[in-house]
Amino acid sequence: MNSAPALISGSVFDAAMDIAYETHRQFRHGAFAEACPTCHVPAGELCLARRSVHAARRRAHRARSEPTTVPLMPALGR
Numbered sequence: 001m002n003s004a005p006a007l008i009s010g011s012v013f014d015a016a017m018d019i020a021y022e023t024h025r026q027f028r029h030g031a032f033a034e035a036c037p038t039c040h041v042p043a044g045e046l047c048l049a050r051r052s053v054h055a056a057r058r059r060a061h062r063a064r065s066e067p068t069t070v071p072l073m074p075a076l077g078r
């Protein structure tokens, strides 16, 4: 049996992640629109934690860009 490997080769996956992060950084998508409160990089720079974005940064982004929080409607009244 020569089934396809379940795991993507690590290096290919890493490269894809690098590209994804780099693209986000360039266009200041998502959390990259904010400076990071944790590692203090300015907006548009990658976090110093490679291939991850600090939680505080995500939170800052969410807090700013949050449209209107739509809470799940407790529709179980009846």
Ligand SMILES: [Zn+2]
Residues within 6 Å of the ligand: 036, 037, 038, 039, 040, 041, 047, 048, 049, 053, 054, 057
């Ligand atoms: Zn950071």
